[in-house]
Amino acid sequence: STELTQPPSVSVSPGQTARIICSGEALSKQYTYWYQQKAGQAPVLVIYKDTERPSGIPDRFSGSSSGTTVTLLITGVQAEDEADYYCQSADSRGTYRGVFGGGTRLTV
């Protein structure tokens, strides 16, 4: 889907900060959710409602929102954070359907 746009890849060294941006018209009106997917595994929710972190998710994961852009921030990146990250929100046409961004491969 082209409704939510993410960079295909981000690369950081261990200990650095990774910023993964997601942009889309719907994001100014709807919450965004972020998922981490490691190779061969199901996605895992890491941020919900733009900025909230589920229990069990390390506090190095955080989210922010500004207008039509949301950002997943991973501070002090660890090797285990290497994964694909997807943003997700609602269809901008108000159809009550979901939509995912294209995904960002984080390389550590």
Added chain:
Amino acid sequence: EVQLLESGGGVVQPGGSLRLSCAASGFTFRNYALTWVRQAPGKGLEWVSAISDTGVNTYYADSVKGRFTISRDNSKNTLYLLIDSLTAEDSAVFYCAKDMTPYTNYGYGGYDVWGRGTRVTVSS
């Protein structure tokens, strides 16, 4: 433990049909909307279909509307996806996912529990 377990995938010929199932446990199934998400080989996540907690409201991606049918049996704690008129482009791992907020009428709310997925391969 909250769990979702998909089944029903397999190899099917173009034009064929399959019924996928997702068995739930560890939570009050009837209180949550559920969603199917698919992932083609080497590709990203694609939102496919969702159903409200009561089953009254259903939603479909444009790419599957008219070919896929989502349903649920709250007495059996099971979600279904009937997929018809399959093409090679439908080959994917299909995941079921639970909405994180109870009593919602919609399908985009964020998914806090996912199954491991079931693979559908469309090939002659």
